Amino acid sequence: MTHSSFLHRSKSHVKKQVSKGKALASNSTTGEKYYFGEPKYVPGEVNFKDPNSDEFRYKQPGFKTLVQRIPDPRVSPPQINLQDIIGEDLVSEIENVGRIVFHSVGDTGAKFSTAGLEHEAAVTEKMAEDFNEPDPADTPSFLFHLGDVIYNFGENEYYYDQFYEPFRNYNAPIFAIPGNHDGLIYEDDQEASLAAFWKHFCDDQTRHSPEAGGLARTTMTQPGVYFTLTAPLVTIIGLYSNTLEDPGIISSEGGKYNIEDKQKDFLKSELKRLHNENYKGAVILAVHHPPYTAGVIHFGSSGMLQDIDDAIKYAGNFAPHVVLSGHAHNYQRFTRVMGKQQLPFIVAGSGGHNALPIRSDNGNVPIRTPITDGDITFERYFADYGYLRVVVTTKVMSIEFHDVSSGLDSKSPMDVCTVDLQERTLTTSTPALRSVPQRNKLVRLKKKALLL
Numbered sequence: 001m002t003h004s005s006f007l008h009r010s011k012s013h014v015k016k017q018v019s020k021g022k023a024l025a026s027n028s029t030t031g032e033k034y035y036f037g038e039p040k041y042v043p044g045e046v047n048f049k050d051p052n053s054d055e056f057r058y059k060q061p062g063f064k065t066l067v068q069r070i071p072d073p074r075v076s077p078p079q080i081n082l083q084d085i086i087g088e089d090l091v092s093e094i095e096n097v098g099r100i101v102f103h104s105v106g107d108t109g110a111k112f113s114t115a116g117l118e119h120e121a122a123v124t125e126k127m128a129e130d131f132n133e134p135d136p137a138d139t140p141s142f143l144f145h146l147g148d149v150i151y152n153f154g155e156n157e158y159y160y161d162q163f164y165e166p167f168r169n170y171n172a173p174i175f176a177i178p179g180n181h182d183g184l185i186y187e188d189d190q191e192a193s194l195a196a197f198w199k200h201f202c203d204d205q206t207r208h209s210p211e212a213g214g215l216a217r218t219t220m221t222q223p224g225v226y227f228t229l230t231a232p233l234v235t236i237i238g239l240y241s242n243t244l245e246d247p248g249i250i251s252s253e254g255g256k257y258n259i260e261d262k263q264k265d266f267l268k269s270e271l272k273r274l275h276n277e278n279y280k281g282a283v284i285l286a287v288h289h290p291p292y293t294a295g296v297i298h299f300g301s302s303g304m305l306q307d308i309d310d311a312i313k314y315a316g317n318f319a320p321h322v323v324l325s326g327h328a329h330n331y332q333r334f335t336r337v338m339g340k341q342q343l344p345f346i347v348a349g350s351g352g353h354n355a356l357p358i359r360s361d362n363g364n365v366p367i368r369t370p371i372t373d374g375d376i377t378f379e380r381y382f383a384d385y386g387y388l389r390v391v392v393t394t395k396v397m398s399i400e401f402h403d404v405s406s407g408l409d410s411k412s413p414m415d416v417c418t419v420d421l422q423e424r425t426l427t428t429s430t431p432a433l434r435s436v437p438q439r440n441k442l443v444r445l446k447k448k449a450l451l452l
Contacts, residue, residue: 175201206220386403
């Protein structure tokens with residue numbers, strides 16, 4: 001199946017425009033009404049609504065070397081609970097079933113070309129297809145975006161073309177950390193860094209944005225650009241790694257960069273809190289720039305990796321179970337050995353923007369994996385488009401990479417990495433399901449919350 005075919009799906013799918021006021025919504029515990037995808041399939045657009053490219057500004061020198069101030073969160077500590085978005089009943093039943101599924105991917109923002117739209121649509125439409133499951137325990141509860149939602153400067157005017165429209169059929173909440181492009185500003189930019197990202201993801205109340213162009217999805221109410229998301233069986237700590245092409249930074253790194261250390265302090269406090277609480281669920285660290293990468297353009301972020309190590313040590317050697325990143329426009333998986341623990345570092349910047357190849361070895365020969373250097377092993381890679389589907393139970397977390405080249409109807413991942421949550425090692429065990437009666441109750445609750 002070609003990428004372009006994702007823009008016009010088969011006749012077996014309903015293709016009626018949504019009736020106003022009947023969008024999929026959740027009954028949150030806060031009393032606010034969050035709207036997500038359209039209630040019926042809506043075909044994608046084949047051209048940009050705003051055709052004005054900012055590519056010429058991106059080629060100007062200077063701005064790429066500037067770090068930007070990190071906005072203070074709206075609340076302290078910046079924490080949000082999935083229950084506040086989709087409601088207590090549905091969260092309770094997910095806990096009873098003992099299984100949660102969600103997506104993660106970065107770098108979905110489309111290039112200013114028809115091909116750019118097709119590549120992003122290939123990913124978002126395949127993710128939307130994951131809601132078509134016979135078992136509701138297999139449907140995703142949310143998407144955690146790994147940054148670079150909008151190219152090239154995160155402008156508000158591009159949110160329809162690069163966010164709301166591509167995700168029109170995605171029937172669940174979308175949380176996000178910013179990427180470097182979401183925070184970049186050019187020399188005479190009238191908009192502050194991250195202003196548009198804040199408007200659409202860190203709103204003080206959920207609302208329909210004019211940039212949604214009449215589509216259903218409302219703004220998200222994250223407490224800030226760095227925050228902790230608590231969901232059944234999993235906690236995700238998301239950090240903003242600023243606006244440099246490379247490296248990613250989450251602190252001043254001892255005065256090297258002119259930013260505060262509040263994100264590093266936040267990471268330290270969150271890991272220590274989870275350790276002190278004897279938290280048994282999966283812990284994920286999400287940050288746009290990857291600490292490790294084997295891509296041809298971007299390189300790793302050693303200073304940020306040291307900040308992560310410092311936070312782990314501060315928390316009594318309590319490490320996340322996996323580190324997820326974007327930025328490099330492909331899929332890469334590394335395993336780092338830390339004593340008796342195995343910590344995966346996964347790059348999923350394969351969301352639709354300009355797929356990039358992996359470095360070649362000596363003599364311009366492609367790298368054959370796995371390849372080990374010290375405590376880090378480069379396990380797998382895929383230099384094309386796709387996304388992560390994460391499945392968490394009480395015992396394991398399975399991280400699947402699904403490539404779009406396999407087609408809409410394929411449910412078979414190209415790569416799977418499964419972590420034993422207690423041992424913090426890789427395992428071949430698979431997530432198990434609970435009983436049929438519990439899953440049937442989940443069907444009723446998801447339909448009531450309009451997530452199916």
